[in-house]
Amino acid sequence: MPEPRVALDGVEMSFDGVRALDGFSFAAGAGEIVGLLGPNGAGKTTALHILLGFLKPTKGEVRVLGMSPFERRYDVYARVNFTSAYVQLPFNLTVERNLRIFAELYNVPEPEKKISALVERLGLGALRKAKTGALSSGEQTRLNLAKSLLNDPEVIFLDEPTASLDPDIADRVRELLKAERKERGVTMVYTSHNMAEVEALCDRVIFLNKGRKIAEGTPAEIRAKFGQETLEGVFLKVSREGAE
Amino acid sequence: MVARYVVLHFRSPARVMDLFFWPLMELLVWGFFTVYLQRSLGGTPTLLSSLLFAMVFWDILYRAQQSVSLAFMEEMWTRNILNLLISPLRTWEWVASAYLYGLLKTMIVAAFLMAAAVGLYALDPGSLGLLFVPFFVNLLLMGWALGLVTAGLLIRFGHAAEAIIWGVPFLIQPFSAVFYPLSVYPAWLKPLCLLLPSTLVMEGMRAAILENAMPWNQLGGAFAMNLIYLALASALYGWLLEEGRATGRVVRLTA
Numbered sequence: 001m002p003e004p005r006v007a008l009d010g011v012e013m014s015f016d017g018v019r020a021l022d023g024f025s026f027a028a029g030a031g032e033i034v035g036l037l038g039p040n041g042a043g044k045t046t047a048l049h050i051l052l053g054f055l056k057p058t059k060g061e062v063r064v065l066g067m068s069p070f071e072r073r074y075d076v077y078a079r080v081n082f083t084s085a086y087v088q089l090p091f092n093l094t095v096e097r098n099l100r101i102f103a104e105l106y107n108v109p110e111p112e113k114k115i116s117a118l119v120e121r122l123g124l125g126a127l128r129k130a131k132t133g134a135l136s137s138g139e140q141t142r143l144n145l146a147k148s149l150l151n152d153p154e155v156i157f158l159d160e161p162t163a164s165l166d167p168d169i170a171d172r173v174r175e176l177l178k179a180e181r182k183e184r185g186v187t188m189v190y191t192s193h194n195m196a197e198v199e200a201l202c203d204r205v206i207f208l209n210k211g212r213k214i215a216e217g218t219p220a221e222i223r224a225k226f227g228q229e230t231l232e233g234v235f236l237k238v239s240r241e242g243a244e
Numbered sequence: 245m246v247a248r249y250v251v252l253h254f255r256s257p258a259r260v261m262d263l264f265f266w267p268l269m270e271l272l273v274w275g276f277f278t279v280y281l282q283r284s285l286g287g288t289p290t291l292l293s294s295l296l297f298a299m300v301f302w303d304i305l306y307r308a309q310q311s312v313s314l315a316f317m318e319e320m321w322t323r324n325i326l327n328l329l330i331s332p333l334r335t336w337e338w339v340a341s342a343y344l345y346g347l348l349k350t351m352i353v354a355a356f357l358m359a360a361a362v363g364l365y366a367l368d369p370g371s372l373g374l375l376f377v378p379f380f381v382n383l384l385l386m387g388w389a390l391g392l393v394t395a396g397l398l399i400r401f402g403h404a405a406e407a408i409i410w411g412v413p414f415l416i417q418p419f420s421a422v423f424y425p426l427s428v429y430p431a432w433l434k435p436l437c438l439l440l441p442s443t444l445v446m447e448g449m450r451a452a453i454l455e456n457a458m459p460w461n462q463l464g465g466a467f468a469m470n471l472i473y474l475a476l477a478s479a480l481y482g483w484l485l486e487e488g489r490a491t492g493r494v495v496r497l498t499a
Contacts, residue, residue: 015492049495052330056490070490078332090322092255093248101248105331147327 003066004029005155005187006051011060013046013211020046021057022211028204030154031185033177035192035202037231039239042208044191048157051189052082065154078106080155083148085141085163091133095124095143098132099150106151118146121176123169138165145173149180155187156180162197170194174201195231205231209238245333245341249315250348262310267303267353268360274299274423275365294453296367298422298446300357301383305442306413307353308387309394311346312339313409316395320403320497329494335485339478342395343388350384371453378463379445385470386441389477390416396477396484402497421446441466441473 004027013021021043028034036044049055050062053069053076062068069076089098096115103111119125122142127135132143141161148156158177162170174197180186192198198205199219207215207222215222219231226234253259278292319325328338361367369376394412397405419433420442429437437443444466448459488494 046492049492054326054329054489054495055492074332074334077330080330082326082330084326086323087326088323089327090248090252090318090324092252092322097248097251101245102327102331105245105328105333107332 002029004063005032005065006034006189007061007063008047008050009061009063011047011050011057011062013043013050013055013057019211021050023060024208024211024213025060026206026213026216028187028189030187031181032204033181033188033190033202035190035198035205036208037191037195037198037205037235038208039235041210043211044208045159046211047208048159048189048191052157053077078151079153080157081148081151081153082157082159083144083161084159085144085161086159087144088140089132089143089147092131094129094131095119095135096128098143099146102147103150108150114150115146118149122146123172138169141165142169142173145176152184153186155189158188158190158192160192160194161190162192162194170197177201195235199231207234207238214238245338246344246348249318249341249345252318253345253349259314262307263349263352264356267307267357270303271296271299271357271360271364275361278365290371290454292365293367293371294450295423296361296365297372297449297453300354300361301379301445301449302417302420302422302442303357304350304354304380305383305387305390308346308350308384309390309413310387310409311349312342312388312391313394313398315342315345316398317406317409320398325494325497329489335482339392339481342391346388346391347384350380350387354380372449375449375452375459378467379449382441382445382463382466382470385467385474386445389470389473392474392477392481396481399481399484399488399494399497402493416440416442419443425450439469441469444469 007027009025011021011024012019024043024047026034036047038044046055050057051064051069053073056070064076065079067076099115100111103115108114119128122145124139124142124146127139132140135143141163145161162173165173177188178201181188190198190202202219204217205219205222206213215225217225222234223229223231226237228234228237274295278295282292319328358369362369390412394408397408419437420440421437426434426437426443426447444462448462451457451459451462
């Protein structure tokens with residue numbers, strides 16, 4: 001069995017005595033899209049940050065592409081990428097320049113060709129010379145996505161990537177992510193509050209509550225387990241009844 | 245990264261003012277003060293030159309510190325810091341780019357101020373000659389070290405520490421013998437003042453202008469101290485960045 005691309009094993013994380021993750025384990029293989037779901041404070045963003053090497057767990061093992069993101073940080077970072085609705089690129093620079101800089105940081109071969117292909121795919125072709133600060137929030141989100149695909153990553157961490165997109169663009173983004181998975185077998189770890197999107201995109205969903213994994217399976221399996229018709233129903237049940 | 249900082253700088257009117265407008269305002273204040281001293285109190289031309297050089301030197305230190313701090317701060321303001329931290333960009337590469345950006349910015353400010361001082365107040369650049377270069381290097385190194393410490397404190401304390409960027413140079417200015425000699429300080433304070441490379445640079449500059457002396461001791465002492473301080477600042481910055489990564493503090497910088 002091939003080694004998973006992303007794995008957390010028995011991870012515990014506490015902040016000021018409050019346990020944000022409590023023995024959390026999961027793994028994702030090549031080409032898999034895994035959604036981390038749960039109410040605010042469930043621990044999904046903490047898990048993402050641990051995988052990114054931004055938080056050192058108090059206990060447990062973290063592997064990304066078979067390596068520790070804490071011990072072999074730059075080997076990992078060259079082969080993964082990240083996008084978040086809460087992270088931006090400098091507003092004073094144009095779309096093209098922002099992408100060009102990150103293409104250089106990632107040592108992308110033929111950066112011009114790569115940038116052209118990405119901006120066209122993400123509907124940013126006409127905005128190449130526009131300043132990032134002049135873009136709408138949806139356009140900025142797409143620019144962040146373009147940045148996250150520059151280095152043809154083997155793993156992408158997506159923190160609510162479609163948070164500010166209109167339904168049409170959000171759908172195009174989902175299609176793009178699916179295409180990336182199909183063409184290159186990219187692994188994606190995904191957090192979102194858009195349950196319909198998670199259902200449409202993720203192969204597997206992990207529900208977290210109070211730092212613990214309370215359910216794992218396909219969206220259909222999760223719905224069945226909680227006796228709900230939609231993932232949104234599951235989310236509401238977990239949030240309001242505090243299922244553990 | 246250096247090209248990026250340069251483009252970011254010149255796209256921002258506020259940053260361009262850092263290069264020309266604010267240094268010019270400072271020069272005008274001290275320039276007119278020296279004119280007043282000369283006309284009313286009979287200051288000697290060499291004393292007046294030393295005051296103008298002191299002003300230029302202080303600005304070199306100040307801009308060098310700010311460049312390094314602001315290079316980091318810029319990433320916090322634009323919420324780009326996580327993008328950089330998960331890229332293959334090494335910490336030393338990031339710091340080196342901030343240093344080079346600082347060097348470029350400081351050279352522009354120094355050249356502009358010297359040209360303005362010569363044009364407006366007839367400052368004789370030959371009164372220091374090539375000694376200007378080692379003085380400049382020492383102030384640049386000290387500015388880099390201070391900037392790195394400030395950047396480290398920003399990682400540790402986040403946006404709450406932003407005021408430090410502007411305040412740190414003014415914490416050391418009173419003890420750097422910038423506009424007056426070391427001899428005016430009380431005896432107990434002098435040893436502390438001498439722990440600042442800036443004090444040795446200013447004393448060396450005055451010795452060169454007022455006494456025509458070659459300030460090798462001051463230059464050598466300042467250089468040695470700067471190497472130690474730069475090493476300590478690098479270690480502190482590296483430790484605070486690693487600690488910020490491990491505790492998730494760097495993530496909160498984007499909030």
